[in-house]
Amino acid sequence: MNKFNKFAAAAAAFALAAASTSCGAPEAITFGKGTQTALTVDGYEVPAGVFIYNELYAYNQATYELYGTLGKMPTVDEVKNHQFDTLDATDWIQDKATESCIDFVANEKEFEKIGGALTKEELTEIKEFVSSNSEQAMFANNGVGPESLTKIMENNYKREAIFKHYYGIDSEKGCSEDDLKQYYQDKTTRVKYFAVTMIDENGDAFGADEKRRLNNMIDDYVKDINAESSNTAKLKKIDECEKEYREYVEKRTAEAAAKAAKESGETTTTTTTTTAVGTTTTTTTDQYANEVTITKRTTTTVDPNAITDVTTTTASEEALASQKASENYNDYLFDKLGLYKAERYQYDDNTVYVVIKADIKERMNSDDLWSENTIQSLLSERYYDEFEDMMKGIAKGYTSEKNSSAYRKFTPFDLKLDVQ
Numbered sequence: 001m002n003k004f005n006k007f008a009a010a011a012a013a014f015a016l017a018a019a020s021t022s023c024g025a026p027e028a029i030t031f032g033k034g035t036q037t038a039l040t041v042d043g044y045e046v047p048a049g050v051f052i053y054n055e056l057y058a059y060n061q062a063t064y065e066l067y068g069t070l071g072k073m074p075t076v077d078e079v080k081n082h083q084f085d086t087l088d089a090t091d092w093i094q095d096k097a098t099e100s101c102i103d104f105v106a107n108e109k110e111f112e113k114i115g116g117a118l119t120k121e122e123l124t125e126i127k128e129f130v131s132s133n134s135e136q137a138m139f140a141n142n143g144v145g146p147e148s149l150t151k152i153m154e155n156n157y158k159r160e161a162i163f164k165h166y167y168g169i170d171s172e173k174g175c176s177e178d179d180l181k182q183y184y185q186d187k188t189t190r191v192k193y194f195a196v197t198m199i200d201e202n203g204d205a206f207g208a209d210e211k212r213r214l215n216n217m218i219d220d221y222v223k224d225i226n227a228e229s230s231n232t233a234k235l236k237k238i239d240e241c242e243k244e245y246r247e248y249v250e251k252r253t254a255e256a257a258a259k260a261a262k263e264s265g266e267t268t269t270t271t272t273t274t275t276a277v278g279t280t281t282t283t284t285t286d287q288y289a290n291e292v293t294i295t296k297r298t299t300t301t302v303d304p305n306a307i308t309d310v311t312t313t314t315a316s317e318e319a320l321a322s323q324k325a326s327e328n329y330n331d332y333l334f335d336k337l338g339l340y341k342a343e344r345y346q347y348d349d350n351t352v353y354v355v356i357k358a359d360i361k362e363r364m365n366s367d368d369l370w371s372e373n374t375i376q377s378l379l380s381e382r383y384y385d386e387f388e389d390m391m392k393g394i395a396k397g398y399t400s401e402k403n404s405s406a407y408r409k410f411t412p413f414d415l416k417l418d419v420q
Helices: 008-017 048-070 076-080 089-113 120-133 146-167 177-187 208-226 231-264 310-335 372-396 404-409
Strands: 037-041 044-047 188-197 292-295 343-348 351-358 400-402
Touching (some): 037 048, 048 076, 048 146, 089 372
Antiparallel strands (some): 188 292, 343 351
16 A cells, blocks of 8 residues: 555654653643634535644644754744744644645545545554544644544545545556556666775775785676676676675785784784585575665755855765765666676776676566555655645635634644643
8 A cells, every 4th residue: 555645644643742641631622612613615614623633733844844943842932933934933833734724625525526435444544543642642632532533544545545546557647557667667777786995994095916906806706797697697696706705805804904913013812713615505585685776866966066165175075076976876877787797887986896787677576676565656756746736726726714713712822732
């Protein structure tokens, strides 16, 4: 099942409840006849409990936005006295809550329009969530009872169902499974590689002799891998080459340490563990354990023009160089490296990769990379922004009328925001 939206409300619930205990001392908020409905959207009456939940969620957003400014978790008063987007905190929070309630109604109405129905499994999951969370003090003491939590969670499931209806496989606005597979193949590759470094553990460059030795080893590894008769054998061979290189590094490091100790006159005790060749067998059940899947890059995230602070120029330039190396490697994998041909790749001044690329299509089955979760995640990645725009367009056409009595009574800073 696609989890992109189902537990959005649940995540907020746990975040809000994390610092609070179970329902206790404070007296819970009650609703009068004139405040049971917070607002009416296109004829749909939004319960006050749903509105309050969205206020709590918006307050949580405000708290973390201010946290980014202050560098510490703000108090309730600090949130109350802060302006957000030129609005005072109360107006900002209630505007966000109103917007969420309108979106809530859009989900309800569109779900009804498509003839949607929640499954027995989904209803059970909702019931279990509500049962586990309805007694949290942040909810119970603010009038967000089991009925409101149930409506909120059902609404999240309904939103997911709407997405699948319009943007699922072979749906009206979605795509075929073959098309989605091509989308995945175009942006994903399989790689096996290991790095050979030209500097020692202290960060000092090796001398000419050691660099020559390492470069010859790299060339031999590439030659040996490509000499294998099958693609499967090549993928296995690169693992053997990496193991050989690791053993060489360990031996070289040990010899260097022993030499340094001898030159300094220190007395050392060396414990050597010897394993007889052929007596130890390691079984790897996952044939792809040493592979990585890499996603094709889309944008550059470090702006060199943003480097203005003299005190941080060096660190920024290093970060820029590191990202540039990563981007160049990504481009090389997707645009230059052929399938099942091992190559040496100069990653940066001090690092050389031995790398081989495999065919991603060979792993696209339901037991491996092409799982139901992968399919739903890709659909969400590809279409969710478009879906959001569609739902916002639907909501924009609604007329809404606020219940001023409810908005006054349930102003966010009259809620119990610091429940203990």
